[in-house]
Amino acid sequence: MNMVVDTLTKRYVRALYAEAAERAEQSAVYAQLQAVAEALRAEARFLDALKHPTLPVEDKVAMLLRIAGADQRPTASFKPFLRLVLTKGRAHVLEAAADGFLELWDEDRNLMRAEVVSAFPLSEREQTELKQALASLTNCSIELDLTVDPSLVGGMTVRMGDRLIEGSVRGKLKKLSEGLQRY
Amino acid sequence: MQGRPDEVSAILRDELQRLESQVEMVGVGTVIEVGDGIARVYGLADVMAAELVEFPGELMGIALNLEEDNVGCILMGPYEHVKEGDQVQTTGRIAETRVGEELFGRVVSPLGEPLDGKGVVVTKYTRPLEVKAPGVVKRQPVSEPLHTGIKAIDSMIPIGRGQRELLIGDRQTGKTAIAIDTIINQRDTGVKCIYVAIGQKSSSVRRTAAILEEHGAMEYTCIVAATASDPAAVQYIAPYAGCTIGEYLRDNGGHALVIYDDLTRHAKAYREVSLLLRRPPGREAYPGDIFNLHSRLLERAAKLSEAEGGGSLTALPVIQTEEGDYAAYIPTNLISITDGQIYLEPELFYAGVRPAISVGLSVSRVGGNAQTQMMRRVAGRLKLDLASYREYRAFSQFASDLDEETRNILKRGDRMTEALKQDQYVPMAIAEQVIVIFAGTHGCWDDVKLEAITALEAELLTFIRERYPEIESGLRQTQQLSDEMAERLDKAIEDFRTKLDEQYLEKEQYAERPTSEIEGVE
Numbered sequence: 001m002n003m004v005v006d007t008l009t010k011r012y013v014r015a016l017y018a019e020a021a022e023r024a025e026q027s028a029v030y031a032q033l034q035a036v037a038e039a040l041r042a043e044a045r046f047l048d049a050l051k052h053p054t055l056p057v058e059d060k061v062a063m064l065l066r067i068a069g070a071d072q073r074p075t076a077s078f079k080p081f082l083r084l085v086l087t088k089g090r091a092h093v094l095e096a097a098a099d100g101f102l103e104l105w106d107e108d109r110n111l112m113r114a115e116v117v118s119a120f121p122l123s124e125r126e127q128t129e130l131k132q133a134l135a136s137l138t139n140c141s142i143e144l145d146l147t148v149d150p151s152l153v154g155g156m157t158v159r160m161g162d163r164l165i166e167g168s169v170r171g172k173l174k175k176l177s178e179g180l181q182r183y
Numbered sequence: 184m185q186g187r188p189d190e191v192s193a194i195l196r197d198e199l200q201r202l203e204s205q206v207e208m209v210g211v212g213t214v215i216e217v218g219d220g221i222a223r224v225y226g227l228a229d230v231m232a233a234e235l236v237e238f239p240g241e242l243m244g245i246a247l248n249l250e251e252d253n254v255g256c257i258l259m260g261p262y263e264h265v266k267e268g269d270q271v272q273t274t275g276r277i278a279e280t281r282v283g284e285e286l287f288g289r290v291v292s293p294l295g296e297p298l299d300g301k302g303v304v305v306t307k308y309t310r311p312l313e314v315k316a317p318g319v320v321k322r323q324p325v326s327e328p329l330h331t332g333i334k335a336i337d338s339m340i341p342i343g344r345g346q347r348e349l350l351i352g353d354r355q356t357g358k359t360a361i362a363i364d365t366i367i368n369q370r371d372t373g374v375k376c377i378y379v380a381i382g383q384k385s386s387s388v389r390r391t392a393a394i395l396e397e398h399g400a401m402e403y404t405c406i407v408a409a410t411a412s413d414p415a416a417v418q419y420i421a422p423y424a425g426c427t428i429g430e431y432l433r434d435n436g437g438h439a440l441v442i443y444d445d446l447t448r449h450a451k452a453y454r455e456v457s458l459l460l461r462r463p464p465g466r467e468a469y470p471g472d473i474f475n476l477h478s479r480l481l482e483r484a485a486k487l488s489e490a491e492g493g494g495s496l497t498a499l500p501v502i503q504t505e506e507g508d509y510a511a512y513i514p515t516n517l518i519s520i521t522d523g524q525i526y527l528e529p530e531l532f533y534a535g536v537r538p539a540i541s542v543g544l545s546v547s548r549v550g551g552n553a554q555t556q557m558m559r560r561v562a563g564r565l566k567l568d569l570a571s572y573r574e575y576r577a578f579s580q581f582a583s584d585l586d587e588e589t590r591n592i593l594k595r596g597d598r599m600t601e602a603l604k605q606d607q608y609v610p611m612a613i614a615e616q617v618i619v620i621f622a623g624t625h626g627c628w629d630d631v632k633l634e635a636i637t638a639l640e641a642e643l644l645t646f647i648r649e650r651y652p653e654i655e656s657g658l659r660q661t662q663q664l665s666d667e668m669a670e671r672l673d674k675a676i677e678d679f680r681t682k683l684d685e686q687y688l689e690k691e692q693y694a695e696r697p698t699s700e701i702e703g704v705e
Contacts, residue, residue: 004213004215004225006252007251007252010252159211161226161228162210162211162212162226162227162228162229163208163209163210163211164208164209164210164211164270164272165206165207165208166206166207166208166209167206176198176199178241179198179201180194180195180198
């Protein structure tokens with residue numbers, strides 16, 4: 001599951017995305033954000049360093065740009081974004097920024113991510129069929145994220161954002177037992 | 184529920200067929216924080232306000248706070264197993280409870296689960312907990328009496344069906360006793376009772392159930408219990424559940440009486456929930472909508488118009504005051520919402536005046552219209568007389584020399600107070616009350632020792648029942664006290680006095696000493 005993107009992060013990311021979309025450099029910016037998020041996740045003290053009041057903002061920006069590989073392939077929107085976030089003392093938004101950015105990007109290109117949990121691995125054909133079925137249901141293009149969980153017994157569950165399609169045998173059995181308990 | 188084997192297989196087949204239904208799509212969210220009976224959930228984009236949501240382990244919650252980036256839910260049970268990251272599902276149902284005749288005779292939780300060990304409660308219907316109260320057009324003024332069986336209340340503070348009458352007083356002054364007596368008195372009246380216990384000890388709930396059982400009142404009573412060990416969220420919905428059960432009867436043309444015991448604890452439970460949901464605190468840290476919380480609950484008590492079936496829901500909310508402070512926040516709220524209050528005074532209680540009803544502070548704003556003609560006739564002036572008697576009584580503590588008139592007021596008042604005393608669990612039929620109060624106001628006890636009144640009152644009733652049975656049956660049938668009937672009653676009481684005088688030739692046995700000596704202390 002993605003990280004929870006809080007309101008504050010959303011605001012910064014929305015501004016960044018608008019900038020990136022204008023220059024059509026979303027994928028590059030996303031990759032850079034991801035690199036930063038990964039670094040933050042790997043080393044907990046990194047965030048402390050970014051929040052440190054005595055380090056100059058420009059040093060922090062340079063450090064982050066190097067991590068993101070943006071010193072080699074710079075993007076127009078990323079550097080100002082980092083500078084803004086750090087001057088405002090909001091370094092903690094960086095960790096969830098990549099996820100927030102992806103959400104906006106997906107929305108913009110009408111793409112939905114479906115987390116599919118099935119009892120057995122799905123064949124190529126099944127995957128295409130599922131994709132088509134979900135696409136016609138949502139009017140979006142679909143990207144599948146497949147997991148196998150034998151405890152479902154049979155069938156599958158699909159989660160897209162805030163919606164869950166429950167089609168597993170485990171779920172049905174649970175329903176049945178609840179129904180019978182009423183008597 | 185017991186079933187025959189073929190019934191069981193039919194049920195099984197039904198259930199299996201239902202399983203064939205399509206896969207369903209539900210809204211989901213993720214728990215980001217849980218604790219103190221509250222969960223914050225991320226996601227749940229299309230959840231409705233007050234919708235039931237399901238947590239892992241069949242734990243239900245109610246979505247109360249719909250905020251920009253999370254949903255605050257109250258949890259309706261033990262939540263130790265809920266973790267961050269757990270999946271939460273919407274159910275598409277607004278918070279609801281079970282309703283129906285099947286609930287009577289049972290002790291249930293606010294969600295309709297059995298607490299009396301008598302097996303699952305199966306009801307045909309469920310209803311949402313929060314509904315809007317019937318509007319002006321659907322109502323009619325309170326017109327039928329709801330007799331409590333307590334002399335002091337039915338004569339001076341009459342309650343009508345559809346009324347909201349507050350029971351207010353310090354702890355241990357007999358608030359619940361009045362409520363229980365009222366339930367016991369509803370036998371054979373067609374009024375079903377719902378007793379909502381909020382934040383009480385489990386042992387108290389058990390005792391209440393046992394008392395009702397003992398007096399044959401449990402069969403038409405449903406106890407909704409959210410005990411002190413239940414989460415605040417469950418205590419918060421308990422009165423709404425009780426109200427919903429009563430409303431079902433009201434809307435089907437029946438009559439119901441619901442007792443909320445007590446709303447002080449309910450307010451505290453709601454304060455807890457609100458603070459945990461981080462709603463801004465106001466006076467005494469209660470949230471801003473504490474008034475609306477109680478007014479929307481009590482507004483659902485109503486007498487419906489004939490077009491709507493003429494059903495009624497009467498509410499007796501209970502409020503506990505601290506040190507007699509009825510001007511505190513929650514008590515004043517409730518006093519202004521309800522159609523009157525019965526104020527119980529500890530001083531009276533300890534002086535042996537039980538029920539300890541303070542005549543001056545108690546009032547019924549609509550019940551007078553619902554009083555029967557006979558009671559109105561005998562008790563019309565009783566309340567004012569007793570209220571002024573109390574004032575004289577207070578003054579007479581300081582005065583040494585009283586004039587004749589004052590002495591008479593005091594004497595009559597002492598005797599009336601004595602005549603209105605009543606034991607617990609012995610509600611009195613309304614016709615008997617009329618006879619007793621008639622006797623009191625017509626000076627039957629004026630020369631009788633105070634301590635003898637209670638016993639003589641019982642004797643008077645037996646005497647009239649034996650010698651003049653037509654009086655009681657006449658009153659019961661017509662509910663009227665005609666001039667002719669009043670004359671007959673007067674004569675019967677005179678007869679009784681003559682018999683008394685003969686019976687106790689030695690008058691000291693019951694007669695009052697000369698007034699020059701000390702007045703009987705109440």
